[in-house]
Amino acid sequence: MTRSGAVSPAVAKTIKRKAKKKQKVGEAVRTDKWKLHPTELQHQYCLLTVSEYRKFVRALIGIAYTHWHQMVDMSNKERLAFVETLIHPTAKRPSVKYEYFKKAKHKSVLKFPSYLRRAAIDNAIGQVSSFVTRYRTWQSGIGNRRDTKPPRLTADTDVYPALYHGRRSGHST
Incomplete structure (x- = not known):
């Protein structure tokens, strides 16, 4: 990049070439639609899983917003790793900043599969990213009426976990 922020022609050409390599011509996207016929017990387990997942996401939203100033310049992968270091103990990192998830009341979070935990963090x-963007837009006054209220960070959202491994928001684990 030059001092003015423009990309040199050679760099632009490299970026285009890399983008073409990633994109495969004629690649089809597979979509399946399956009807599920769970038993009553399986249905209850699904409802409990969704409930636990939503509680986990609700708590993570507070953590992500608290540390947003540290994550603002990070890539998505770096943000995920950063939040994971704050909440998830490992053998190499037995103590974490937020012990909330280790309490007896929240032991189920420790049993989450890693792909589900990472999906919740994402x-x-x-x-939080959406809220911060909407809030900054509201502050700037772009496209606002005078009586427009500021956006609110809502932690109670109707999110659903991806109950299958390997297709978490475009990533593969």
């Missing part, structure tokens, strides 16, 4: 980061 969801929370997305909620």
Whole structure:
């Protein structure tokens, strides 16, 4: 990049070439639609999973918003790793900043599969990112009427977990 922020022609050409490599010509997108016929017990387990997932996302939204100033310049992958270091203990990192999830009342969060935990973190980061963008737009006054109220960060959202492995918001784990 030049001092003015413009991209040199050579860099632009490299970017276009890399974009073409990623995009495969004639690649079809597979979509399946399946009717599920769960038993009553399976249905109850699904409802409990959704409930736990929503509680987890609600708590993560608060953490993501609290630390947003540290994450604002990070990539999505770096943000996910950063939030994970704050909440998820490992053998190399037994103590974490937020012990909330280790309490007896929230032990179910420790049993979440990693792909589900990361999907919840992604969801929370997305909620916070959207709120911050909408709030800054509201502050700037672009397209607002005088009586427009500011956006609100809503932690109670009707999010659903992806109950299958490997297709979490475009990532594969």
